[in-house]
Amino acid sequence: MRALWRDLVVAEASDEEIIEVDGAWYFPPHSVNRELLVPSERGYTCSWRGDASYFSIEAEGERETDAAWCYPHMDDAAIARIGVDAREYVAFSPAVSVIAS
Numbered sequence: 478m479r480a481l482w483r484d485l486v487v488a489e490a491s492d493e494e495i496i497e498v499d500g501a502w503y504f505p506p507h508s509v510n511r512e513l514l515v516p517s518e519r520g521y522t523c524s525w526r527g528d529a530s531y532f533s534i535e536a537e538g539e540r541e542t543d544a545a546w547c548y549p550h551m552d553d554a555a556i557a558r559i560g561v562d563a564r565e566y567v568a569f570s571p572a573v574s575v576i577a578s
Contacts, residue, residue, distance in 0.1 A: 478490060478491075478492060478495050478502065478504075478575060478576065478577055478578055479575070479576055479577075479578045480502075480504060480509075480569050480573050480574070480575050481573065481574045481575075481576065482513070482534050482536075482541055482544065482569075482572065482573045482574075483536075483539075485510075485513065485534075485536055486510065487509065487510055487513055487514075487534060487545070487569065487573060488504040488508045488509040488510065488567060488569075489504075489508055489578060490504050490505055490508035492577075494508065496559065496560075496561050496563055496566065498526075498559055498563065498568075501568040501569075502568060502569075502575045503547075503563055503566035503567065503568045504566060504567050504568075505566055506547075506565040506566065506567065509545075509567045513534050513535065513536050514532040514533070514534060514535075514545055514567075515532060515533045515534075515535045515540075516530070516531075516532055517531035517532055517533050517542065517543050518531075519531040519543045521546070523548070525554070525555055525558065526548045526551055526555045527548055527550055527551055527552060527555065528548070528549075528550060529546045529547065529548055530546060530547055530548075530549055531543045531545070531546045532544070532545040532546065532547075532567075533545075534572075534573070541570075541572045541573070543570065544569060544570045544572050544573055545567050545568065545569050545570070545573070546567070546568055547564075547565050547566060547567045547568070548563065548564060548565075548566075549564055549565055550564070551563060551564045
């Protein structure tokens, strides 16, 4: 699967590596092009996953604010609920298209 913003590949991984949580596709950390992500000041706390870290996507002089997020400090109960250690996995807003590659 690929995560595309405009014509740029933001993340790409096999179907087996990607996990779905609450309707969002999460890409493993190694599959994300971190050069396109800029830390955001937005904060959010999920009642069961903990604190989210947000990122904007920036390239070619353009920016998509708060277009990606991850849960870097997910606790063991959340990991057990998901069934995978999803710390640092990255999900994307609807501004990023997730498609089968």
